[in-house]
Amino acid sequence: MNGAVRRLARSALSSLAFPSAQACPGSAPGVITSLRALSAARSVSPDECYDVVIVGGGMVGAAVAALLGGNRMTQQMRVAVLDVKPQPLSFTPAPVPGLRVSTITPGSIGVLKAAGAWEEVEALSAPFVDMQVWDAAAPGHIRWSARDLGEERMGVVAENPLLQASLLRAAQRSGGRTEFLWPAELRGLRLPDEQGRPHPGCSHGLAELDLADGRTLVARLVVAADGSASRVRQMAGLRTWGWGYGQRGVVATVSTAEPHVTAFQRFLPTGPLALLPVRGGLSSIVWSTTPEAAAALEALGPREFAAAVNKALLDPPASAASGFAPVSSLAEALGRMVGAGAGGGGGGWREPPRAVELVGSSPKSFPLQLKQAGRFVLPRLALVGDAAHAVHPLAGQGVNLGLGDAGALAEALRGAVAGGSDPGDARLLGEAYEAPRRRAVLAMTAAMDGVKRAFAVQAPPFAAVRGLGLGLINAVGPVRNGIMNYAMMGNT
Amino acid sequence: MALRPSRPVQPATRRLRAPAPPPPGPILAPLRRFLASPSTAASPAAGASVDPREAAKFGALAASWWSPSGPFAPLHALNPARVRFVRESLAACRGGDAGAPEPLKGLRVLDVGCGGGVLSESLARLGASVTGIDVAAASVAVAAAHAGGDPLVAGRVSYRCISAEDLAASGTGGFDAVIASEVLEHVRRPHDFLAVLASLLAPPEASPGAAVIISTINRTPAAWAFAIAGAEYVARVVPPGTHSFKKFVTPQELAIMADASGLKLWHASGMAPLGPGGAWALTGALDVNYIATLRRAGEVQAGGAEGPGAGPGAEAGAGAGAERQ
Numbered sequence: 072m073n074g075a076v077r078r079l080a081r082s083a084l085s086s087l088a089f090p091s092a093q094a095c096p097g098s099a100p101g102v103i104t105s106l107r108a109l110s111a112a113r114s115v116s117p118d119e120c121y122d123v124v125i126v127g128g129g130m131v132g133a134a135v136a137a138l139l140g141g142n143r144m145t146q147q148m149r150v151a152v153l154d155v156k157p158q159p160l161s162f163t164p165a166p167v168p169g170l171r172v173s174t175i176t177p178g179s180i181g182v183l184k185a186a187g188a189w190e191e192v193e194a195l196s197a198p199f200v201d202m203q204v205w206d207a208a209a210p211g212h213i214r215w216s217a218r219d220l221g222e223e224r225m226g227v228v229a230e231n232p233l234l235q236a237s238l239l240r241a242a243q244r245s246g247g248r249t250e251f252l253w254p255a256e257l258r259g260l261r262l263p264d265e266q267g268r269p270h271p272g273c274s275h276g277l278a279e280l281d282l283a284d285g286r287t288l289v290a291r292l293v294v295a296a297d298g299s300a301s302r303v304r305q306m307a308g309l310r311t312w313g314w315g316y317g318q319r320g321v322v323a324t325v326s327t328a329e330p331h332v333t334a335f336q337r338f339l340p341t342g343p344l345a346l347l348p349v350r351g352g353l354s355s356i357v358w359s360t361t362p363e364a365a366a367a368l369e370a371l372g373p374r375e376f377a378a379a380v381n382k383a384l385l386d387p388p389a390s391a392a393s394g395f396a397p398v399s400s401l402a403e404a405l406g407r408m409v410g411a412g413a414g415g416g417g418g419g420w421r422e423p424p425r426a427v428e429l430v431g432s433s434p435k436s437f438p439l440q441l442k443q444a445g446r447f448v449l450p451r452l453a454l455v456g457d458a459a460h461a462v463h464p465l466a467g468q469g470v471n472l473g474l475g476d477a478g479a480l481a482e483a484l485r486g487a488v489a490g491g492s493d494p495g496d497a498r499l500l501g502e503a504y505e506a507p508r509r510r511a512v513l514a515m516t517a518a519m520d521g522v523k524r525a526f527a528v529q530a531p532p533f534a535a536v537r538g539l540g541l542g543l544i545n546a547v548g549p550v551r552n553g554i555m556n557y558a559m560m561g562n563t
Numbered sequence: 564m565a566l567r568p569s570r571p572v573q574p575a576t577r578r579l580r581a582p583a584p585p586p587p588g589p590i591l592a593p594l595r596r597f598l599a600s601p602s603t604a605a606s607p608a609a610g611a612s613v614d615p616r617e618a619a620k621f622g623a624l625a626a627s628w629w630s631p632s633g634p635f636a637p638l639h640a641l642n643p644a645r646v647r648f649v650r651e652s653l654a655a656c657r658g659g660d661a662g663a664p665e666p667l668k669g670l671r672v673l674d675v676g677c678g679g680g681v682l683s684e685s686l687a688r689l690g691a692s693v694t695g696i697d698v699a700a701a702s703v704a705v706a707a708a709h710a711g712g713d714p715l716v717a718g719r720v721s722y723r724c725i726s727a728e729d730l731a732a733s734g735t736g737g738f739d740a741v742i743a744s745e746v747l748e749h750v751r752r753p754h755d756f757l758a759v760l761a762s763l764l765a766p767p768e769a770s771p772g773a774a775v776i777i778s779t780i781n782r783t784p785a786a787w788a789f790a791i792a793g794a795e796y797v798a799r800v801v802p803p804g805t806h807s808f809k810k811f812v813t814p815q816e817l818a819i820m821a822d823a824s825g826l827k828l829w830h831a832s833g834m835a836p837l838g839p840g841g842a843w844a845l846t847g848a849l850d851v852n853y854i855a856t857l858r859r860a861g862e863v864q865a866g867g868a869e870g871p872g873a874g875p876g877a878e879a880g881a882g883a884g885a886e887r888q
Contacts, residue, residue, distance in 0.1 A: 117715040147664045266630060269712060276712025291713070488664050489650065490643030491685025493713065498631050498639055502840055 114274045115289050121149045122494055123484070124280060124290040126257055126303050128154035130173075130231060131456030131473035132296030133238035137186035138481035140247025144488045145481065147248065151288065152239075153280075154253040160243060162236035164195055167431030168349045170322045171231040173470040174334065177222060182478040187245060188237035196229035197348045201333040203421060207340060210388050212420055225334070228347045228355060234470070256283035260293070260306040267450045267497060278451040278495065292495040293452050294480065299442055301458035307449055313442035313461070318342055319365035321358040323434035324349065325377055327424040335423045337384055344383050346423055353430060356380060365436040376434065377426035384423050443512065447505040451495035453480055460512045472512055480504050625701035628679025629709050638681055644834045644843040645744055645778055645854055646685045652830065652856045653740055657772035665690030670739040673763055675727050676746035680706030680720065686742075687719035694738070695722045696730055728759045737765040739773050744854075747779040747817075748810050754820050757857075761824040767859060775826060778834070778854035782811035786851045814849050817857075827863045831855035 123139065125132045136152050139145040175183070175196070183189040202225055205212035217225040242249045259281035261270040269276040280288040295303035304311070318341075330352040336345045342359035349355045358368065358380075371379060442461040447454045456473030483503035487494045627633030653670065654661035668690030674683045677695030679702055686693045687710075697703050703724040710716045723730070727743075730736075741760045750756040757775070764773040780786050787808050812820075818828040834852040838844035845854075 115714050117718055120714060143662060144664055275714060276709075486643070488688075489647060491646040491650070491688040492643055493684070493688070498636075502842065506840065 115277070119289055120277060121151050121288060121290040123148055123150045123292045123294060124278075124288055125150065125152045125294040125296055126154075126280075127296035127298060127301075127456075127458070128152045128158040128235075128239060128251065128253065129296060129298065129456070130235045130238060130470060131477050132294065133158075133235055133242055134182060134186055134188075134474055134477035135294055135296065135455060135480055136242035136247075136249050137188060137238045137245060138182070138477055139484060140242050140245030140249050141185060141187045142481065142485055144485045146246055148484070148488070148494070150242075150247060150249045151290075152242070152249065152251050152253075153255045153257065153282075154251075155256050157253045158239060158251070159232065159236050160239050162191075162195070162230075162233045164230075164233075164350065165431070166351075167324055168351065168353060168355065169230050169232060170324065170355075170432050170435055172228050172322075172347070172349055172355045173231055173234065174347060175227045175229050175234075175474075176471050177224075177226060179471045179474040180227070182474040183234075183237075185478065185481075186238055187241040188234075191237040191240070192229050192233060193227065195233050195350060196227040197332075197350050198224040198227045199332050199334045199348050200224050201421070202336070203333055203423075204336045204338070205420075206338050206388065207383070207386065208338075208388060214419070214421070228334075228349050230350070231470070252282075252288075255286075257281070257302055257306070258283050260303060262293070262307060262452055263450045265450065265497075290495075291451065291493060292484075292500075295452065295454045295458040296456050297458055299440075299457040299461035301454065303452070304444060304454055304458050307452055309444050309446055309449070309454070311442050311444050313440060316359075316439040316441070317362070318359050318439045319362050319436040320439050321356070321360065321365050321368050321434050321436040323356045323358075323376060323429055324431045325354050325356055325380060325426040326352075326428055326430050327354050327426055329424050331424050333421060333423070335384065339383055344380070346380070346384060346426070354424075354426070356426075356434075358383075359439055369434045369436055371434075373429035374427075376429045380426040385425075447508060448497060448500040450497040453500050453504055455480060459508070462512070462515060472515060475511055476504075476508050479508050625679065625699070625705045628681065628702065628705050635679070635681070638678075640836065640841075641834060641843045641852075642681050642685060644838075644845055645682065646689070648778075648832055648834075648845055648854045649686065649740075649742065649776060650689060652776065653772075653774065656774045656829070656856065656858060657739075667691035667740075671737065671765070673730075673738040673741045675741065675743040675760065677706055677722060678702045680709055680722065682742070682744055683720050683722070684710060684713075684716050687716045691719065691740075693720045695720060696725050696727065697722070698724065698726050700724050727756065727763065731759050731762050736763045737769065738763050739765055739770045740776060741774075742776045744776075744778040745780075747777050747812055753812060754823055757820045757826070758824040761826055761857075761859075764859070767862065771862065773859065774829070775821075775857040776854065777817060777857065778852065779817070780811050780852055781850050782808060782813050782816075783850045786811055789851050814853065814855065817855060821857045822860070824857075825860050826857040827860045829856045829858045829863055 123135075125135055132152055132154075136150055139148055139150055175192070180189060183192055200217045200223075202215045203212060204214075215225065217223060239251070243251070257280055259279075261272050261279040261281075263269050263276055263278070267276070270279070273279055275289070278290045278293045280290065280293065282288065293303065295301050295307075297303055325346075327346075331348055331354070334345065334347050336343055339360070341361050341364055344359070345355075345357040347355045347357070358365075360368070368376065368379060440461055444454050444459050447459045455476040457469065459476065460472060462469050462472060483499060484494050486492070486503055487496070487499055492499050628635050630636075631639070650666050651661045653659065654663075654666050657670075659666050666689060667686060670691045672686050672691040672693050674686065674693055674695040677683045677697045678699070680695055683693045683695035683706065695703075695706055697706070703722045706720075706722045710720050710722070725733075741763045743756075743760060747753050747756065757777075760775045764770065764775065767773070780790055790811075791808055814828065814831055821828050831849055831853055832855075833846035833848040833850065834843055834854055835846045835848070836843050837846060
């Protein structure tokens with residue numbers, strides 16, 4: 072009987088060796104059943120195990136580490152952050168802000184505060200209090216103000232290296248058990264199977280990571296924060312889906328005739344162009360366009376580039392000359408009507424400041440894409456940030472989604488500790504992390520994709536309808552603010 | 564101290580021998596099936612051998628204790644809620660810090676009816692040194708094997724295939740907390756069973772604040788609808804009539820049984836799948852599943868003045884008083 076029971080149990084946990092586990096013998100009711108793993112695989116002591124190994128010390132990986140270290144329930148967790156290269160723990164602002172900037176929403180500010188990184192970010196970033204979106208092919212605009220939402224600001228524009236260094240520093244000083252392991256290159260990954268059964272090469276049910284220097288780390292949870300080309304995701308066999316947009320985003324920094332606190336975004340026939348306030352009274356340009364136009368823009372001189380920006384932002388709507396003006400006038404009239412009914416409202420048009428010239432690094436461009444992993448979690452694995460989803464940067468939402476991931480994952484792990492759960496438990500990760508994040512990411516990608524595609528249609532009648540839509544949305548306060556809440560995340 | 568029951572307490576489940584399909588339904592169904600599973604659940608003292616066919620059936624079920632989508636999935640869903648209650652309640656009993664990552668550090672905890680070790684492992688992660696006991700050998704084997712998956716857990720739990728009364732009779736005891744989760748409604752003489760659990764606590768001088776924690780199901784129309792009609796007639800988890808509504812235990816009855824065992828029902832909380840996304844949460848309503856802490860009468864002021872709401876448990880809804888019922 073004992074043999075039979077043991078075989079059954081063994082088949083149930085096929086690869087987990089438990090040679091000394093005793094089925095209860097009928098004649099000796101007190102025998103303690105215990106397990107001593109004696110398989111050929113290396114046995115592991117509790118002290119060797121990490122609770123969480125974060126692969127990738129970028130903004131999102133750093134945020135996960137800082138959040139875990141900053142919360143009383145999770146700060147006893149042993150956390151390692153790996154990266155192939157040493158990552159900077161301090162940020163020295165250059166005279167001109169770098170090209171890699173992010174628009175940080177109130178939801179993300181909440182994450183930065185919880186992580187203990189907000190003060191540092193706030194000191195070196197630029198706030199914006201208004202946001203204005205309009206069309207190049209039809210009249211009408213939408214304007215949101217932080218005032219309407221009862222907020223002090225609508226967000227800040229921060230350089231990515233500032234965000235990363237602030238979060239890494241916060242992780243370091245949090246009082247948690249965070250180790251930075253870099254340079255450390257991941258060579259191999261062993262995870263339990265989908266049912267949570269141990270990997271055949273492990274003497275335990277945890278995850279193992281092989282590093283290029285010969286070390287092997289044992290972890291209850293592996294967090295893949297290694298970007299859109301995630302090695303961890305590939306090693307885990309998770310696939311992605313998505314598409315490119317056949318477009319490139321050009322980023323540059325410009326000086327303007329006067330400083331401003333509005334995030335401007337205009338939808339051009341070739342894609343949206345954003346003018347965002349950055350540190351030092353300067354502005355960041357994020358211009359999505361065709362590859363040809365992107366190449367041409369990158370080749371322009373400092374003043375020519377500024378002239379191109381001004382033309383794109385300030386030229387009157389194309390439809391004014393297209394013969395569809397009556398439709399547009401109707402739209403405006405409708406908009407006024409609804410606006411009158413709604414009371415209060417979106418605020419008037421504000422002319423963007425004129426760009427004067429390029430400053431700092433010369434413009435660079437990158438391809439726009441949408442990519443998502445089919446699954447964000449497996450037993451003992453969670454994907455965060457671009458490793459889980461790369462959203463083309465139409466509204467600078469990539470980092471916000473990633474910080475949202477970090478917040479949700481840290482909260483899930485806090486719940487795991489409170490409830491005595493295994494932090495690598497796939498059920499817990501699926502319910503407390505993947506499900507809410509997948510909803511957020513799908514909604515965001517669909518919205519971004521939809522806006523992008525809607526504005527990509529340039530036939531004049533469509534453009535007129537679009538103008539109608541913007542006029543109406545701007546006039547109807549609750550709708551507008553609902554959209555804004557959505558765009559700002561964390562308020563939905 | 565050793566309160567021996569006049570008759571050994573048996574799992575009240577030997578009645579059911581017919582195998583049932585894996586139950587998708589309510590939380591108690593898998594446990595019932597587990598307890599109902601026949602000869603592997605034989606009393607160790609009886610030395611019954613296992614019919615290989617039955618063993619195979621039970622082996623298949625035992626193997627699914629930890630399957631994320633298996634018949635015990637509802638138990639995994641319930642588990643965090645009852646663990647949070649234990650965290651809050653034991654901290655309140657002992658004047659500890661419920662917000663600490665490992666609030667049970669240094670405590671010896673007995674998990675009676677541990678099954679595959681779902682609760683035992685969680686208690687170990689909260690810092691406790693856990694002994695899990697169960698009368699089903701296959702379940703104990705699975706529990707031991709699974710604990711070996713994590714060295715931290717393996718170092719903090721041990722499992723034994725033995726009944727509570729045999730454990731008490733063997734002179735083992737001295738636990739800071741004795742927990743019987745979803746077991747009471749299945750035993751034949753719950754009064755005696757509770758007395759056995761009380762006898763397994765460490766003496767007051769060695770462990771002030773020692774407690775017995777019971778989770779079970781109330782005898783109310785709602786409980787009937789959820790656990791009997793739902794499980795037996797709608798989900799057809801077990802043959803109709805197998806489980807008797809009569810055996811469900813009301814909080815008042817639990818309080819009376821506690822009194823007879825020298826314990827006082829100190830505080831209680833409902834458990835229901837009412838949290839975000841259908842997660843199980845601690846609630847103030849004790850009308851279906853509930854969990855209660857019983858303390859030594861001598862350590863609790865008369866009249867229950869120290870009861871509900873006395874500790875941090877109240878914040879998590881753990882302070883819902885049984886008296887309200």
